Amino acid sequence: MKAKNELGLILFPAFDWAISPTHPEREERLLYTQDQLLEEGIEDVEGIHFFNPLIATKKDIDRVHFCYPSSEKLLTESHLIAAGGVMRAFDAVLGGETDKSFALVRPPGHHAQRVVYGDRGFCIVNIEAVGLAYARQKYGDMRVAVVDTDCHHGDGTEDIYWNDPDTLYISFHQDGRTLYPGTGPIEDLGGPSAFGYNVNIPLPPNTGDEGFQYVLENTVLPILEDYKPDLIINSAGQDNHYTDPLTNMNFSAQGYARLNSRLNPDIAVLEGGYSIQGALPYVNTGIILAMAGLDYSDVVEPDYHLGKWKQSGRVAREVERIAEDVLNIWKQRETLGRKLFEGKSSVKRNRRVYYDTAGILETQVQEYRICPDCPGVDSIRSQNDRGASLFGITVPRKACPACQKKGYDLFEQEKGYTGKVFLQDLTRDEFFSE
Amino acid sequence: MGGTNIDGVALDERGIIRQVKRPVDRSDYFNSIWNCIKELLLGVKKEEIKRIQLSTTISTNAIVENRISKTGVILQRGPGLKWDFDIPGGCIADVTGSVDHRGIPVSSESADEFSKIKEDFLNNSVEAVAVVGKFSTRNPDFEKRAAGYLQNNFKEITMGHTVSGKLNFPRRVRTSYLNAAVHSTFKSFAKNIEESLKREGITAPVYILKADGGTIDLEGATAKPVETILSGPAASLMGMTALLNEKNTDRCLLDIGGTTTDIFFLVDGVSVFEPSGIEIGGHKTLVRAIYSTSIGLGGDSHVRIEEGKLKIGPERMDHAIAFGGKYLTPTDALVYLGDAKAEYPSESAAALESMAEEIRLTPAEFAGMIIDNFCRSVRETVENTLKKINSRPVYTIRELLDGRSVKPRSIGVIGGPAKAISKYLEREFGMPIEYPENHEIANAIGAALARPTVEINLLADTDREILSIPETGVYEKIDKRYDLKEAKERALKEAKLAGHAMGISSAVSETEITEASSFNMVKGYRADKNIRVKAQIKPGLVAGI
Numbered sequence: 016m017k018a019k020n021e022l023g024l025i026l027f028p029a030f031d032w033a034i035s036p037t038h039p040e041r042e043e044r045l046l047y048t049q050d051q052l053l054e055e056g057i058e059d060v061e062g063i064h065f066f067n068p069l070i071a072t073k074k075d076i077d078r079v080h081f082c083y084p085s086s087e088k089l090l091t092e093s094h095l096i097a098a099g100g101v102m103r104a105f106d107a108v109l110g111g112e113t114d115k116s117f118a119l120v121r122p123p124g125h126h127a128q129r130v131v132y133g134d135r136g137f138c139i140v141n142i143e144a145v146g147l148a149y150a151r152q153k154y155g156d157m158r159v160a161v162v163d164t165d166c167h168h169g170d171g172t173e174d175i176y177w178n179d180p181d182t183l184y185i186s187f188h189q190d191g192r193t194l195y196p197g198t199g200p201i202e203d204l205g206g207p208s209a210f211g212y213n214v215n216i217p218l219p220p221n222t223g224d225e226g227f228q229y230v231l232e233n234t235v236l237p238i239l240e241d242y243k244p245d246l247i248i249n250s251a252g253q254d255n256h257y258t259d260p261l262t263n264m265n266f267s268a269q270g271y272a273r274l275n276s277r278l279n280p281d282i283a284v285l286e287g288g289y290s291i292q293g294a295l296p297y298v299n300t301g302i303i304l305a306m307a308g309l310d311y312s313d314v315v316e317p318d319y320h321l322g323k324w325k326q327s328g329r330v331a332r333e334v335e336r337i338a339e340d341v342l343n344i345w346k347q348r349e350t351l352g353r354k355l356f357e358g359k360s361s362v363k364r365n366r367r368v369y370y371d372t373a374g375i376l377e378t379q380v381q382e383y384r385i386c387p388d389c390p391g392v393d394s395i396r397s398q399n400d401r402g403a404s405l406f407g408i409t410v411p412r413k414a415c416p417a418c419q420k421k422g423y424d425l426f427e428q429e430k431g432y433t434g435k436v437f438l439q440d441l442t443r444d445e446f447f448s449e
Numbered sequence: 450m451g452g453t454n455i456d457g458v459a460l461d462e463r464g465i466i467r468q469v470k471r472p473v474d475r476s477d478y479f480n481s482i483w484n485c486i487k488e489l490l491l492g493v494k495k496e497e498i499k500r501i502q503l504s505t506t507i508s509t510n511a512i513v514e515n516r517i518s519k520t521g522v523i524l525q526r527g528p529g530l531k532w533d534f535d536i537p538g539g540c541i542a543d544v545t546g547s548v549d550h551r552g553i554p555v556s557s558e559s560a561d562e563f564s565k566i567k568e569d570f571l572n573n574s575v576e577a578v579a580v581v582g583k584f585s586t587r588n589p590d591f592e593k594r595a596a597g598y599l600q601n602n603f604k605e606i607t608m609g610h611t612v613s614g615k616l617n618f619p620r621r622v623r624t625s626y627l628n629a630a631v632h633s634t635f636k637s638f639a640k641n642i643e644e645s646l647k648r649e650g651i652t653a654p655v656y657i658l659k660a661d662g663g664t665i666d667l668e669g670a671t672a673k674p675v676e677t678i679l680s681g682p683a684a685s686l687m688g689m690t691a692l693l694n695e696k697n698t699d700r701c702l703l704d705i706g707g708t709t710t711d712i713f714f715l716v717d718g719v720s721v722f723e724p725s726g727i728e729i730g731g732h733k734t735l736v737r738a739i740y741s742t743s744i745g746l747g748g749d750s751h752v753r754i755e756e757g758k759l760k761i762g763p764e765r766m767d768h769a770i771a772f773g774g775k776y777l778t779p780t781d782a783l784v785y786l787g788d789a790k791a792e793y794p795s796e797s798a799a800a801l802e803s804m805a806e807e808i809r810l811t812p813a814e815f816a817g818m819i820i821d822n823f824c825r826s827v828r829e830t831v832e833n834t835l836k837k838i839n840s841r842p843v844y845t846i847r848e849l850l851d852g853r854s855v856k857p858r859s860i861g862v863i864g865g866p867a868k869a870i871s872k873y874l875e876r877e878f879g880m881p882i883e884y885p886e887n888h889e890i891a892n893a894i895g896a897a898l899a900r901p902t903v904e905i906n907l908l909a910d911t912d913r914e915i916l917s918i919p920e921t922g923v924y925e926k927i928d929k930r931y932d933l934k935e936a937k938e939r940a941l942k943e944a945k946l947a948g949h950a951m952g953i954s955s956a957v958s959e960t961e962i963t964e965a966s967s968f969n970m971v972k973g974y975r976a977d978k979n980i981r982v983k984a985q986i987k988p989g990l991v992a993g994i
Contacts, residue, residue, distance in 0.1 A: 016532060031845040036969050037976055043968040046979065049844070050550045054584055055530045056619035058725065059733055065842040067849060092846050296550055300529065315528040317547065317555040 018062030019308025023107035023116035025100040026052070027068050032093040032121075034372070039261070039289040040122050040137045048119065051296035052303070063307055064113060068100035068120060071145055075102065077446040078148040079141055079175060081395065081407035081437045082131045085448070089131060094140045097122055101146030104282050108246075109154045115306045116282050117251075118142075119299060123286040125169035125250055126196060130397045130407060133373030136167065136196060136287075143250055143284050144175045147182070151412065152444055160185065160244035162235065162278060164227075164271070165252020165286040166262040168199030172250065173213055178206030178383050178393055179411065183214070183242050185235055187227065189255075189262055190217040195371065201340055204348065206364075206383045207356040208390035211348025214238060216341050219333045220263035223326035224270035226334040227255070231274055234338040238345050249280035253288025253298040257324050258316070261289055265324040268294070272301030272311040280306075293318065360385055376400040389415040392422045404434030412441040450506050451681060455481055456893040459489045466493070468890050478507055479641045487649075495651050504658035504684040504896035507638045508631045508677045513730050517630035518604070521575035523566055524622065525558065525582035525591050532619045535731065536626055540573055542566040544595075551910060552587030552917070563598045571602060577632055579625035581609030583618045586919040587908070605632040612675065613735035614906030614919040617725055624726070624734040628675035635674035639667050656901065656951075660727050660738035662687045662720055662988040663902025666951045675736055678729050681892065682741040685863070686713045686720055688895030691990050692885035693861045701831055701857040703874075704891075705864035707749040708765040712742050712831055714838065716855050719987060721838055737904060739988075740838070744830045748866040752777040752819055754807050761822055771797035777804055780866060782819040785812060789869040820870065824877035831857075831878075863888035900959075901951040904985040907940045912970055912977035918943055933967040933980050940965075940984035948986045959986050 028045035035041070057063060075098065076086040083089070100120035107116040124143060126136030133139065147159060161176070163169040163186040176182040191197045205213035216230055239247070253259075255266035275283065283302060288295055297316045304311035326334075344351070356362065361384045368377040379397035386392075390411045398404035406429045410422035419442055426438040430449045438447040450456075450473065457469040469488045474481045482505065490498065511517055520539040527547025534541060544558040544566070570578065580595040582588075589610040596606045607629040609621045642655060656664035658680040670677050685704050690696075697718035704711040714721040720739040727738035745763020752761050753776075761779065768774035771784045771791030781797040783789040791797055798812070805815035839854040859881045862871055867884040875882040887894070905920045909931050916927045916936075921943050944960045964983040969976050 016530070026842065026844075027849075028844050029846055030966060030968075031847055037971045039971075041969060041971070042966075043970060043979065046968055047550045050616055051529075053616040054550065054618050056532065056617050057530070059617070059619060060530075067840060067842055070849070092850060096846060096849060292549075292551065297528075304530065310531055313528050313531055317528075317549050 016060045016309070018060055020115050020306060021062045021064070021113040022303065022307040023064050023066050023104065023113035024303065025066050025068055025103050025116065025118040025120060027096060027100050027120045029093055029096065029121055032091075034122070034134070034137065044121055044289070044291050045119060045295070047292050048295045048299045051300055055300060057300075057303060060307065060309070063303070066103050066107060068096050069102045069106070071095045071098035071102060074446065075145050075149050076140055078152070078439065078441065078444070079129070079144045080127065080131045081129055081405055083403055083405050083435060089133070090140060093122065096120070097124065098140050098142045098145040101142045101284050102149045104284065105146045105150035108281050109150055115280070117303060117306055118283070119285045121285070123252070125163060125165060125172045125252070125286050126167070127171040128174040128368060130368070130377065130379060130395055130405065132375050132377060132399050132403060133370050135171075135368070135370040135372055137372060138171060141171045141175055143248060144172060146284070147248070156181065156412065157245040158243065159183070159246045159248060160239055160242060161248045161250060162280065163187065163250035163252070163286070164255065164274065165250055165288075166254040166259065166264055167195055167252065167287060168215065168217070169250060169286070170196050170198045173199070173203070173215075176209070177213060178208045178390060180209040180212055180390060181413075183212045183238070183244060185214040185216065185238065187216050187218060187230060187255075189264055190219055193220055194262060196369075201337070201344065204344065204351070206393070207352070207359070207362050207385045208383070210352035210355070211345060214341060214345065216337060218264070218337065219330050221265055221326060221330050222334055223265040223324050223330070224267055224273075226326050226330060227266055227270055227274055229331075229334055230338045231277055234342045236277070237342060241345070246282070247278065247280040249275060249278060249283040250286045251275070251283045251302055252286030253294055254290070256288065256290055256294035256298060258290040258293035258318075259288065265326060267319055267324060268297035268301040268314050268316055269311070271298045272305040272314060275302045276305040276311075356385060384418070384421070386415060386418050389413050389418050392418045392425070394425060398434070405437065406432070406434060407437040408439065410438070410440045410442055414442050450482065450504060451892070452506070455485050456890050457485045457489045458890055458893040458897055459493060460894070460897050465887070467491070468893070478505070478510065479638055483642075483645055490651075495649070498651055498653040500653050500656060501646075502656045502658060502664060502896050502899065504680040504892065505638075505677060506681070508635055508674050509679055509729065511631045511634040512627060512678065516634065518576040518633045519574055520577045520579060520626055520630040521566075521570040521573070522622065522626050523578065523580045523595055526618075527555070527583040529583065532622075534619070534622055534626070539626070539630070540570065540575065542569065546591065548582060548584045548588045548591065550584055550587070551913065552584060552915065553913070554588065554590070558591065560598075563595060567599055567602060576603060577605040577607070577629035578603045579607045579609070579622070579629040581618070581622045581625050584616075585610045585621070586614055586616065586906070587917065589919070589924065605629050607632070610919040611922070612673065613726070615725065615735055617735060620726060620733050620735045623732040624675055624736060627678075627729070627732060627734065628673060631674045635677065636671050639671045643667065658684055658896045658899055659902070660736055661722065661902055662739050662899055663986075664899050665901060669951060675734065678736060679727050679738065680896075682711060682713070683739050683899070684892035684895040685711065686739055686741070686895065687899045687988070687990065688891030688893070689713075689861055689863055689885070690715070690718070691894050691898050692863070692887060692891055693883055695859060695861075695883060698859065699855055699857050700859050700861055702861045703827065703864070705862060705866050705870065706747045707865065708745070708747045709743045710746050710827055710864075712744065712834060713739065714835070714855050714857065716853070719989070721855060724841060742830070742834050744827065746823055746826055748780045748864070749774070749778045752779065752782070752804070754804060757808060759808070759818060759822055761819065761826070769797065770800050777801060779819055779823050782816040783866060783869040785816040786820065788872075789866065820873045821877070824870070824873050827874070828877050859883060861885070863891050898990045900989055900991045901948060902986050902988045903944050903947040903951070905940060905944050905947065905983070907936055907943070907980075907982040907984070909936050909978070909980040911980075912972065921947055929977070931980070932978065933965060933982075936980045936982045937962055937965055940982040944984040944986055959989065961985060961987060
């Protein structure tokens with residue numbers, strides 16, 4: 016058997032790490048997936064290659080996050096390896112070893128935001144974002160679309176790319192009014208430099224294969240065609256599956272494989288998905304075959320019955336309405352953005368962030384400075400209910416010299432106040448904290 | 450036993466008593482072996498013969514030359530990848546039903562499917578049958594049902610779960626197919642050996658070398674003849690291990706022949722293995738094997754100038770000119786440099802001088818260049834292979850952080866040019882080189898000194914309350930409280946038992962756990978355990994010489 020697309024797999028089940036012995040994010044999570052892949056003989060498919068993860072460094076983490084008190088103190092080796100697995104996936108594709116790659120690593124990352132005080136939604140470090148920041152540093156600028164098919168809204172990824180016009184973030188998720196983390200409405204569209212490039216598609220509970228397919232064909236693919244990314248990343252969370260214990264959707268392995276095949280991502284990264292026996296072995300096999308360009312039509316869950324998981328007419332109509340609304344907003348994004356930001360020199364955003372796993376409540380004010388020549392320097396002033404506080408400044412990769420200087424001025428100005436002060440200078444790939 | 454020659458040694462505690470080299474008669478493998486045994490045992494007291502060990506190509510040749518039984522394969526594929534299987538001359542029948550990754554039956558085939566298949570197979574004069582189900586190592590019921598139904602109608606029925614405890618359905622299918630297909634050939638060979646020994650009054654047990662460098666007794670080999678394929682490289686490797694002085698370190702071993710150089714690696718003195726199993730005649734199998742790689746460079750490789758550039762191999766045209774051949778070879782270069790003796794030194798030198806002139810080098814420079822090129826290619830292949838071995842996937846944080854990589858500190862060389870080329874290899878690799886005496890019979894020594902090996906894969910699932918060890922046919926009920934400690938003890942016991950059954954008295958000290966883990970399976974408020982243990986009697990030598 017020969018793959019049509021050369022595919023690199025970073026399969027790292029971390030059999031010796033768990034959040035706690037009975038936590039969903041435990042040693043067992045990828046055990047049956049590995050069993051299934053071994054039994055299917057995936058290792059013997061010509062053109063499918065297995066790579067070990069890299070181990071991310073402090074700098075790789077600091078490119079993306081303001082970790083309190085520091086990335087060394089907050090992260091364990093398992094996080095550095097999960098992020099390193101994604102870095103390896105980028106190397107495989109951008110270094111020309113394979114056409115595509117898929118990082119099956121744990122723990123996941125899409126709930127990890129720019130500021131990190133601890134674990135939220137099983138995530139501490141945003142592994143896709145760390146991988147992408149590493150890749151941009153190593154291989155240069157690129158326009159990237161991150162398509163998040165995890166059932167939970169990827170609020171961390173949204174936060175990281177909120178004001179980045181070079182990264183289009185599209186998230187399919189179960190409507191935040193019915194599921195953790197509660198965010199992800201259509202109206203959240205991005206910061207002043209990237210307005211409209213944050214695309215939320217909240218779907219009603221019980222959306223099935225047809226609904227996902229509909230949104231993909233009628234909204235996501237047209238938007239991607241417009242945006243013309245150099246690279247497509249699929250945050251391949253697998254908790255839309257009908258057997259998932261934490262969610263209420265009716266997606267199947269066939270649905271996931273078909274979606275992946277149509278989306279045609281360059282890189283996929285496993286996110287959530289905790290139906291470790293009934294879903295992951297089949298969904299992962301389906302995605303791998305789809306990425307390799309192989310026939311996935313026989314990848315079917317043992318308990319799958321087509322009729323049982325068909326979505327209702329009411330759900331179908333709601334999905335269609337949402338799909339249409341999202342596309343309309345995308346088409347009008349420039350007009351809408353002008354209306355909102357014209358004449359302003361900066362935009363402030365107040366947020367409350369709850370760390371469910373760590374039990375921390377954070378409040379923050381983000382400030383995006385509007386610059387005619389570049390995406391502009393931005394900052395976050397944050398504090399949490401444990402008495403910690405920080406001020407983080409980001410000088411984006413494409414910042415103009417004036418904004419870069421502004422970033423350093425802010426850093427000098429804030430030093431000596433209470434709490435930690437961080438400066439990310441992405442133009443020079445340098446990071447400071449006081 | 451190789452393709453052209455058969456080598457034999459008779460050994461006692463002190464060393465080699467006799468050695469024999471004979472050509473292989475390709476029309477009569479049995480008598481080639483039997484005559485060699487008889488010659489070796491001339492003058493040895495029959496009752497003093499402790500054991501007879503063979504590395505044979507019986508099964509290998511049967512497969513490669515397609516002299517196999519007409520075989521029918523019955524598959525329960527279930528959902529998943531759509532592999533095509535190449536079953537020369539045989540037929541494949543699919544049945545419905547499937548078992549999931551934990552061994553839980555999803556649905557079963559119906560009995561009339563078997564009756565139809567039996568009829569088809571008999572109509573197609575199928576002699577041997579392989580039955581294989583996806584995840585059958587986790588639940589072999591389907592294979593047992595099929596075998597039970599068909600047992601009276603076919604000479605051999607191989608059940609997939611009996612060939613290996615490892616997961617890999619396509620490899621299990623091919624391994625089971627090959628096992629069924631060579632069964633009859635190997636069985637008649639084994640019967641021949643047994644009867645001939647009996648006739649001579651020899652009662653010593655017979656062991657057959659496997660591709661992993663261990664042995665299996667004749668009875669075991671008859672049940673699982675596929676285990677006896679491709680033992681040639683294992684014989685060389687075990688022989689080198691016996692002959693070399695340095696033990697228990699990381700080493701690279703080179704077997705430089707006329708046409709090719711075989712490359713092996715030792716970690717702490719034990720061979721590196723193929724990750725899943727060996728490939729034969731295009732069939733990837735689950736047969737455990739030592740890892741070896743081959744490069745088309747040997748003492749007799751064809752040396753020539755192409756477009757002003759030196760080329761060596763991969764073809765061998767003839768002997769070296771120094772030994773009566775017509776084409777220049779690395780051996781001729783070694784002769785010119787004064788490192789090897791020759792039968793025709795002047796012809797050899799003349800040929801080398803004329804080619805040197807072609808690219809305007811002195812003959813000495815040219816001879817040096819040939820050997821340097823040779824050594825560099827070998828080193829590059831060794832380094833690339835090491836890179837591949839050292840980047841094999843790992844699955845735990847501990848392995849990734851302090852993973853054991855193979856780092857050879859010295860090289861062992863055997864083969865015709867070994868002694869002559871060693872100082873050049875030493876310079877190229879920057880490592881000490883060792884070349885043993887008696888290297889021409891290293892493979893026979895390896896076959897003689899190898900000892901039985903056993904590998905078992907235990908899985909205990911306390912939610913299903915089932916313990917399985919496919920290799921020893923154990924499928925039994927366990928207690929909810931079964932734990933890792935019990936599992937480890939059981940695995941060691943099973944490996945020892947299997948070892949004893951094959952006559953390993955020293956098995957006790959040689960049994961080891963190679964992998965052991967226990968996973969919490971959480972279902973609501975209950976936590977069960979999924980326990981996995983691998984144990985083995987590792988390959989090694991009966992004793993050094």
